[in-house]
Amino acid sequence: MKNGNRRGFLRGMLGGAAVGMGLPLLDLFLDGNGKAFAATGQRIPVRFGTWIWGCGFVPEKWIPTATGTDFELPADLQPLAPYRDRLALFSGFDVKLDGVPNKPHVTGCLGLRTGIPVPNDRVAAPTLDVLIGDVIGRDTRFRSVEVSTSGIQRSYSFRAAGSANPSETSPLALYQRLFGEGFQNPNAAQFTPDPRTMVHKSVLSAVSEDRQRLMRSVGAEDRRRLDEYFTSVRQFEQQLALQLEPPAPVQNFTLPEPPEDLTVDSEMEHVIETHRLMAGLLARALQCNQTRVFNVLLSDTTSNLRRRGSSTTHHTLTHEEPVNPALGYQEQVGWFATQSMLAWRDFLDALDAIPEGDGTLLDNCLVLAHSDCSIAKSHAVDGIPTMVAGNAGGRVRTGFHLAGNADPISRIGLTLQQALGLPVERWGANSMATDRNIRELLG
């Protein structure tokens, strides 16, 4: 017989390592209000947002050929090279229709955001962003901020069917809403520790008091295991203790200038400008805690984007433009897909431009970028391109491409909720119902 002690110990270590994938997160913990602690011990809130672009993608220009961490960025994602390690790319995840008729550009987008595909506008609300906002965005001035940058007043954020949370379409209006009347100085607020957190902490202290009694009652090997238990309890207690400290003051914040007047319409060049401006304002609003949740609509799901000098919209092109036989895809449509990814890079630039804690605002954000379909000409809702950016203050891991192999796309929504501390084990309906989170994202 082998030496059981050593084997047992080693196995315990191995077991610990196997489960210890969560260990890096120890320094970072999220309380019920979504406040994350940076490794420095400062409390920095985590933010969540979605970023939607319409009419899908050109797969050969978007899906990396390799999966895992070692992949080449394809043409349309090349501009995102600076963010390669802070992005997770998801291909091949489906909205499962279960025979539900596909309402083009709606069923896919809302199916992804609610976990339930519907054949019409009767959204199975609330959408993902609202669910998350109810946990992490409770105590900010705005529960969420919605922005649409192509002049169209639409939003895919629903608390209840029939009433979308309305989008701001003008940079100036957005500025006034965020920084005009009612603006709250982020550092002026009085901090009051949450009494529930105080009670929670004292409950754990009481548990720890049992240590001696239990240690006496077991043998040496089990004492080691009990010791690990009590160490874990103590660590958790310390995390709660940190939450009772005042939040880190917002640093380097200066009130932005009102934006210049510019043309807001659906012409791509204008949209890029409008989007850049609104992204900057939104990033500032996030920095100074006016909101923790946002939804950006670059272009509507039936994309009304136009190219200068052309009257045909992106969406119309998806149905009208013949496939270029040499390229194997619709060339004009491909142009819009490329532009959309450039805008996405602009958005990340805006978040990354703001220093926060040891890193930038982007590090403390979790942004889900998605489209409404994969190949717009057929309104396909299988393989909708999806990305996650930012690390939510260390709650998610990025820097990989994952092929879904036709798994339900609700796995992504489920994982994001879990990453942000929502107590949900299962999400979606019918074939979209899933309790399988994405381990790669959670680390």
Added chain:
Amino acid sequence: MFVKPVGTFARYVMGAALALWLIAATSAGASNAAPQLLAEPQSSGGPAMLRRLTEAQYRATIADVFGPDIPIPARFERALRAEGLIAMGTSEAGLSAFAMEQYNTAASSIAAVVLSAEQRQRFVPCAPVVAEAFNAHCARKFVQRYGARLYRRTLEAGEVGGLLDVARSAHARLNDFYAALEFTLVGMLVAPDFLLRIEQVQGQPAEAGHSRLDIFTRATRLSYFLTGSAPDEELLQAAADGSLDAHEELARQVDRLMSGPRYTGAVREFFTDMLRFDLFDDLAKDPLIYPAFNPTVAADAQEQTLRTITDHLLVNEGDYRELFTTRAAPLTRSLGIVYRQPVPMRNDWQEGEFSARSGRAGIQSHVSFLALHSHPGRSSPTLRGKAIREVFLCQHMPDPPVDVDFTGINDDTSTARPTARDRLRAHATETQCKGCHWLMDPAGLALEHYDGLGTFRTRENGAAIDVSGALDSREFVAAAGLGEALSEHPQATSCLVRRMYRFATGRAELPGEHAYIEYLNATFAAAGYRVPALMRAIALSDAFYRVVPNADKSIAVGHDEDATGDSS
């Protein structure tokens, strides 16, 4: 208390025990060995264990105590598998900070629901005069009731006092009676007494040199063994009032638990563990080679085998050995694609048999076995043969040597070596390989009519597949032949006995328990290899509850078989 009507199944189990007794009694004159075999021999007992609740046990316990409708929103970490069983891993697993975080998330959510305005009437046995006031009497009742259920024992006065102090100070801060109870419950749900099964030894030794587990620990062992959950009120009561000390009461409780609704779940938990179904979490198949594989197929394949097992062992009261030969084939639409059999039933399981053409017989010909013990893009006679020996016969197969050259074996497009048998010939000739592979490959080769997912085929790369195989000097053909060989293999039943005892105790059997294990083997045989009879015999035996004082636990967790199930 009332006695539930005993079902036909429990009658059967009791009948088997009675038959045993009769055999023992009547054969006493004819043979000296027989009565000794069938009367429980003296056993050393083992150490008191410290076992972490498995995810299944945690969920079942919460469902039993608070109701199956209470959500448990935790992400449980991967269970530790040791010596071929997660049940053994529970005796070694620690509790990491990540796990603590998750237990805390679950505890907070459970407590919030239980004490919510909508639910509290269900759980709080009394009410404060005004919601803000602290009702000490009510709080005490709450703490005692749920403390007992969760800690699986009567709480000592000091413990109740401590929890009441927690409630009182919570109330002082929050000024809300139910919020105070909510956090008190959080405390109980993250307490070591709930998350860990800390076995205690009875104060007075029953006889010189041997002790017993204390009565609540015995009830807990019994309950997790036979129901996969914590003791219910009735069993706790029998422990609290000491009546469980009496063998008749123990027998009554065992029969009650085995005829109850959770017993099937316990049997499923055992076989899920033995068949290593947790490895399905990591199972990947190449979508181009096995397009029919998806998460639904993976889940249904496991369920198919578990249904087959519980239908055969529990519903049909069948012989364990027939699991290797049964052609019963519960199917779903998703599985039908893999098995290439029609499944008219759309949303449920369709009972039926495997087609004669496919030659399938026994759970070792199920997709759950064939796909799990294959490579992502091809079958593996070696992995299958290894699993046959490790899973069903409790034999240990060593890992391959580190410097081995696999190129010839892995080239499955070779026209010179079209079938796996051709490619594995090197295993039988190279001396480096031969030593182990002659044990593994021949059994696995009999399953080559099933590809890496488990779909029936007769050809590989155009060549007809030879499905002759061998297991321990017995030769046979195809899955059915392997099934017969397994069903008649003496180690198949003794392996199950050993595993079942390890599942029940969370440790390997000790040298001092040798005679006892032999007794269990004989009991299993005399009962016609009925698994419930074996479980009943364990649950009723003295050895199950016996403690070696100051036992060296290193002996109990030292083993003779390998822990890993995933070597290549």
Added chain:
Amino acid sequence: MISNVICAKSLFCALLCALLFTTVQARAEAEFLVDGSAGFVVSSIRYALAADAEENAGCPEGMTTGYADKSEVFIVHDGLQQRDGESEDEHLKRLFGVAFGAESVRNLCMNPELGREDPGFRVVTGENVPVFGIDMDGATSSVDGPAVQDACPHDDFAGMNGESGIDNQYYRVVGCSAQYQSTGLSNSFELEMLSGSWGMLITLDGVDDIANDDEVQVGIFASADPIQLSPNREPLPYATYALHQDPRFQARTTGRISGGVLTTDPVDVRIEWVVNSIRLDRPLDDARLHMILDDEGVMDGYLAGYTNVEDLYNYNYSFRNGTDGTGNLAPLRLRAGSAIGKAFVLGYTCEGAYQALYEFADADPDPATGRCRSISTQYQISALPAFVVNEATASSNAELDAAGFGRTGVYDARPASEAEGR
């Protein structure tokens, strides 16, 4: 003598064994055929057309064009024309406001019979254009040819392999539309099938020999179950599908297999389809299969027949009889919007399409007027082995069905109201 008998016996045995063995072998190879029956699921379907106009010179008069001004889709369109400085988006918004605002403003897509003749709708007039498809009427017809008793004179095409008499007048109607070229999108309607909205099944029964059998029973059905796909979106063989429980979607006929080619006698077939979540029927009258069957049970070939022009116009252009799945008419906004939007996006006029369909209708003359009312329509289809069962079972999506999102009458032939009471 004795030895002779043994000899004869063993010879007989050997022969018998050889015979048995061959039979067993043949059976073993044809995994998809069990007890003389085989089932198939249609895994791909598209109109049988021809090479692109650019290659086959089928459109000497050019390609079809749509409304010069989008307002022309309305019967009365004064004041609706695009205004100076008005963007296309704004114009569309205004038009749709009108289309759905007042019932009196009728549009030509839903009322094509009220339209003027459209000279912009081009059809295939080129000479010697080879097409896909089969000869259905057993004649090589020509409008200019010797007078035949054919009440619906038409010009047949030559086949891709030089066959004569191919009846495929639908190609004539759509062959000069950009969207029906190989780079276009109109011939990829199977996508809704692949996403599970509808499906099609084929059964063979009474098969003694899978390669040659002069009488087999053939079923062509709509499927009640969504098609099963691999992670790479390829249809999977050997899945189980129940046939549509509404008898209108069940067609049964006879056929024969000769040299591995299955042909069937004409029967009226009906399948489902979906546009913009509007549910429609796709009927095909006097439909027949012409399929090549391989060893693995994969079939490839044609489903050819005649489509009533009104039916064809309804499911392909106007959607005016489209329903919402519970059997009620889909909202007008959705039907009209889809019909008009399709005409705008794909670049044709609704009345032009309607007129062309009647112009080339080649069957079913109206006894009263002599007007031909059906047009030859052919599909290229592929099918994979499947288990086809005929039973009423609950939908896999009962909740959505109950909410009116699913399909009624598909799983259970009883009316929805009755089925709900279960």
